[in-house]
Amino acid sequence: MWNEWRRPGPTHAQRRRDIGIAVLVLLCAVEVTVLVNSMGAYVFRDPPGLLAQLAWVVALSAPLVVRRRYPLAVMLVVSALFIAAQVNRAGDTLVPSAILFLAIYTVGAWERNRRLARWSRIAVIASMFLWLGFSLVRALLGPKGEFKDAAGPIDPVLASVLYGLEFNIFFFLLAYVVGEMAWSGARRRAQLEFQAEELRRSQEQNTRGAIAAERMRIARDLHDVVAHHVSVMGIQAGAARRVLDSDPVMARDALQTVEQTARTAINELRGLLGVLRADMDTDLKAAPGLDDLPELFENARSAGLEVSHGVYGDVREVPSGVALSAYRVVQEALTNVVKHAEARHVDVRMRYLDSALELEIADDGRGRAVSTSSGFGLVGMRERLAVHGGSLEVGPRRDAGYLVRASLPTATEEKA
Numbered sequence: 001m002w003n004e005w006r007r008p009g010p011t012h013a014q015r016r017r018d019i020g021i022a023v024l025v026l027l028c029a030v031e032v033t034v035l036v037n038s039m040g041a042y043v044f045r046d047p048p049g050l051l052a053q054l055a056w057v058v059a060l061s062a063p064l065v066v067r068r069r070y071p072l073a074v075m076l077v078v079s080a081l082f083i084a085a086q087v088n089r090a091g092d093t094l095v096p097s098a099i100l101f102l103a104i105y106t107v108g109a110w111e112r113n114r115r116l117a118r119w120s121r122i123a124v125i126a127s128m129f130l131w132l133g134f135s136l137v138r139a140l141l142g143p144k145g146e147f148k149d150a151a152g153p154i155d156p157v158l159a160s161v162l163y164g165l166e167f168n169i170f171f172f173l174l175a176y177v178v179g180e181m182a183w184s185g186a187r188r189r190a191q192l193e194f195q196a197e198e199l200r201r202s203q204e205q206n207t208r209g210a211i212a213a214e215r216m217r218i219a220r221d222l223h224d225v226v227a228h229h230v231s232v233m234g235i236q237a238g239a240a241r242r243v244l245d246s247d248p249v250m251a252r253d254a255l256q257t258v259e260q261t262a263r264t265a266i267n268e269l270r271g272l273l274g275v276l277r278a279d280m281d282t283d284l285k286a287a288p289g290l291d292d293l294p295e296l297f298e299n300a301r302s303a304g305l306e307v308s309h310g311v312y313g314d315v316r317e318v319p320s321g322v323a324l325s326a327y328r329v330v331q332e333a334l335t336n337v338v339k340h341a342e343a344r345h346v347d348v349r350m351r352y353l354d355s356a357l358e359l360e361i362a363d364d365g366r367g368r369a370v371s372t373s374s375g376f377g378l379v380g381m382r383e384r385l386a387v388h389g390g391s392l393e394v395g396p397r398r399d400a401g402y403l404v405r406a407s408l409p410t411a412t413e414e415k416a
Helices: 012-039 050-066 071-087 094-110 114-141 156-243 248-276 280-286 290-302 320-340 376-387 411-415
Strands: 306-313 345-352 356-363 391-396 402-409
Touching: 012 050, 012 094, 050 071, 050 094, 071 094, 071 114, 094 114, 094 156, 114 156, 156 248, 156 290, 156 320, 248 290, 290 306, 290 320, 290 345, 320 345, 320 356, 320 376, 320 402, 376 391, 376 402
Parallel strands: 306 345
Antiparallel strands: 345 356, 356 402, 391 402
16 A cells, blocks of 8 residues: 555645745845856856846756656756756856755655656656766866966876766765655655544544443443332232232222332442442442342242242352342343233242252243343343353243253462
């Protein structure tokens, strides 16, 4: 992906800066040209007049206005004007060389087609060295210059040639390398911005996932609390209505059960709302556990069920989260029996295995079976067990009734 990255075009602010840079370069070129003519320190013999020299520097500086918008075109135009100015012996070469450097650098930093940027710069640099070679040969074939103060061990002409070659190699290599560095820096900034945006999106997604998971947890708790107690209340209220005239005592007992169940539901809802404002530790401590199962059995008995409860294995402390999940599984299973099964008896068995807590809730009902793939209660049970790495099996029994079997690992959490 990033090997094919193309740098976006310049912004409006960068285009305005290009205009400012072009104006500044032009002013410097005009000043240097005036100073050179005032000193008479010409690079070439018999240069054109001052106005002609100023025209050359204006022509060289003008393309810089759009150097970042059209870097390749600007470099080609500046290169051609640079050679043309030297052919016409236009005064000094300092500022024109700086303009050529800036044009080559801009292609390296801003040209979007990297292959074109590389080969076009190589072509321009090669052309400049051809022109330099031509100029050196012409100088060597012409009248010999005077080197009055020459005192080094190298021949003055050879030293002059070597100096020109080495200076130009350094000049053009620096322009090429600095342009590449600028483009690589822009790509790294784009990568960092992209990664920062990806990280921000990932954090937002994780936050949304955490919020959704928390909402599901709250919905499961509300379902577990409300569904069970409301189911019991509904059955007791219906029983009270049916025997209200014939058996007032039984109706009063049923209404007392409704009242007690309603208070219990309110207390659990208050506790749930309380732990939503607290941290995880408080949540687990305030939540019901295995010691609260007898109350569930009494509620089921008050709804007309016969409940038998058996505990097997070595009873021991289990983590609070496991205890809460076990409680909710039993609660949901009993609620389903009350709501969906025409059952008279339900058997709840709890086994303490070496590394797990196993629950079995079996009834003898003949009502319609609850789907194992739908229903919010069963989904909530599966999600609760999945948090602890547990498993859930639900389905009709061979003879009659329905079976819920849950397994909750305990060994790992106890060692933690």
